[in-house]
Amino acid sequence: MNDMDAIEIPVCSGPVHGTMTPPGSKSITNRALVCAALAEGQTTLLDVLDSEDTRVMIHAWQKVGIDIQCESDFSRVVVQGCLGALPKASVATPLDIFVQNSGTSIRFLAAALAACGGKFRLDGIPRMRQRPIGDLGQALRKLGANVTCRDQLFPPVMIDSDGLTGGFSEVAGDLSSQFLSGLLMAAPLAAEPVTLGVSGELVSRPYVDMTCQVMKSFGVDVLQTPGEFQIRPQKYQGRTYKVEPDASAASYFWAIAAITGGDVTVAGLDTSSLQGDVGFVECLKAMGCQVEYKDRATRVVGGRLHGIDVNMNSISDTVQTLAAVALFADGTTTIHGVAHNRHKETDRIEDLATELRRMGATVETFADGLSITPSQLKPTQVQTYNDHRMAMSLSLVGLRQSGIVIQNPSCTQKTYPKYFEDLFAFISAANG
Numbered sequence: 009m010n011d012m013d014a015i016e017i018p019v020c021s022g023p024v025h026g027t028m029t030p031p032g033s034k035s036i037t038n039r040a041l042v043c044a045a046l047a048e049g050q051t052t053l054l055d056v057l058d059s060e061d062t063r064v065m066i067h068a069w070q071k072v073g074i075d076i077q078c079e080s081d082f083s084r085v086v087v088q089g090c091l092g093a094l095p096k097a098s099v100a101t102p103l104d105i106f107v108q109n110s111g112t113s114i115r116f117l118a119a120a121l122a123a124c125g126g127k128f129r130l131d132g133i134p135r136m137r138q139r140p141i142g143d144l145g146q147a148l149r150k151l152g153a154n155v156t157c158r159d160q161l162f163p164p165v166m167i168d169s170d171g172l173t174g175g176f177s178e179v180a181g182d183l184s185s186q187f188l189s190g191l192l193m194a195a196p197l198a199a200e201p202v203t204l205g206v207s208g209e210l211v212s213r214p215y216v217d218m219t220c221q222v223m224k225s226f227g228v229d230v231l232q233t234p235g236e237f238q239i240r241p242q243k244y245q246g247r248t249y250k251v252e253p254d255a256s257a258a259s260y261f262w263a264i265a266a267i268t269g270g271d272v273t274v275a276g277l278d279t280s281s282l283q284g285d286v287g288f289v290e291c292l293k294a295m296g297c298q299v300e301y302k303d304r305a306t307r308v309v310g311g312r313l314h315g316i317d318v319n320m321n322s323i324s325d326t327v328q329t330l331a332a333v334a335l336f337a338d339g340t341t342t343i344h345g346v347a348h349n350r351h352k353e354t355d356r357i358e359d360l361a362t363e364l365r366r367m368g369a370t371v372e373t374f375a376d377g378l379s380i381t382p383s384q385l386k387p388t389q390v391q392t393y394n395d396h397r398m399a400m401s402l403s404l405v406g407l408r409q410s411g412i413v414i415q416n417p418s419c420t421q422k423t424y425p426k427y428f429e430d431l432f433a434f435i436s437a438a439n440g
Contacts, residue, residue: 214284387411
């Protein structure tokens with residue numbers, strides 16, 4: 009289905025009711041793959057997400073010699089850890105690793121490979137070459153690795169490292185929490201203890217907490233003090249690890265309840281989840297929905313929607329989802345605290361605003377967000393900018409507005425290849 013050039017979204021004939029379980033979390037999957045690759049012994053990962061981003065990460069580790077065996081549906085992935093000694097670390101010429109447009113892959117691998125040692129060149133598609141990574145390179149240099157970037161800011165990333173010596177390093181917090189997460193996961197391999205400081209506001213803090221929790225599951229402790237993270241030399245330990253469902257993907261189905269006035273339960277996620285994006289339902293609650301947390305499930309019941317003013321810094325991957333819901337609310341919805349969204353797969357502030365205006369909304373953008381005032385919606389050929397979240401979130405508008413056509417639906421391969429199949433199956437009951 010996603011191989012089509014465009015997909016028209018069928019309008020729902022009424023409220024959508026149902027229960028679903030999203031695929032495994034991309035964020036947790038890629039963190040678990042790093043910890044498993046660097047671990048002592050074998051790791052079995054269960055419910056791994058099969059997507060472009062996770063395949064990029066797996067192929068990168070396989071290229072440097074890590075033995076990773078995947079079942080056809082990725083429900084089980086077995087990783088033979090190297091304990092930081094890469095079987096195929098290059099010592100003569102850089103080993104080329106292509107990461108497509110996977111931000112987690114290039115950032116996590118840059119730090120992990122620098123910690124292991126060797127010569128590597130990390131590169132991606134043209135959009136990846138526009139996404140800043142220089143601050144991560146600078147932080148790794150302070151820890152003893154020779155890491156350089158194009159114009160000191162952008163990929164390709166060149167690594168020539170004998171490992172990390174340790175000590176103190178600092179990383180900016182306002183561009184991406186993935187810089188800090190990459191450093192945290194690499195730090196246990198350093199010769200001496202590592203202290204990591206954060207300058208400025210740390211965006212998407214729940215993702216850093218997730219990183220620390222995944223590391224702990226693999227036997228590594230991180231000591232957190234105000235403004236700093238301390239990691240002593242430690243060994244990751246192989247284990248069996250089950251990946252929980254993806255909360256960012258779940259946001260689309262919770263939003264269906266809000267947009268259609270339905271009743272949707274997502275299984276496998278509740279307040280105990282490692283993923284901060286479960287907090288998206290609190291935005292829906294503020295807009296007028298009912299939210300019920302169950303044992304490993306979260307239910308949203310739609311209601312009369314009204315606009316809200318919300319800081320989404322900690323759940324920025326769900327901004328586009330909330331924007332789709334805002335088109336059906338009374339009054340203006342203002343989202344702020346997400347300046348870093350301009351450096352994602354696309355500019356998720358300006359490009360999102362462009363598509364919302366084409367749908368008929370009045371939108372104002374500012375440095376760290378946007379405000380959305382709904383108006384009469386109209387049929388729209390939605391441009392996705394090769395951004396998986398643009399395609400998935402704005403497809404939801406078509407549940408109530410006819411003529412919404414999503415261009416380049418295959419871009420969802422990045423994190424949720426079967427999104428449109430799951431979406432259409434889920435709403436089919438409402439359409440009779």
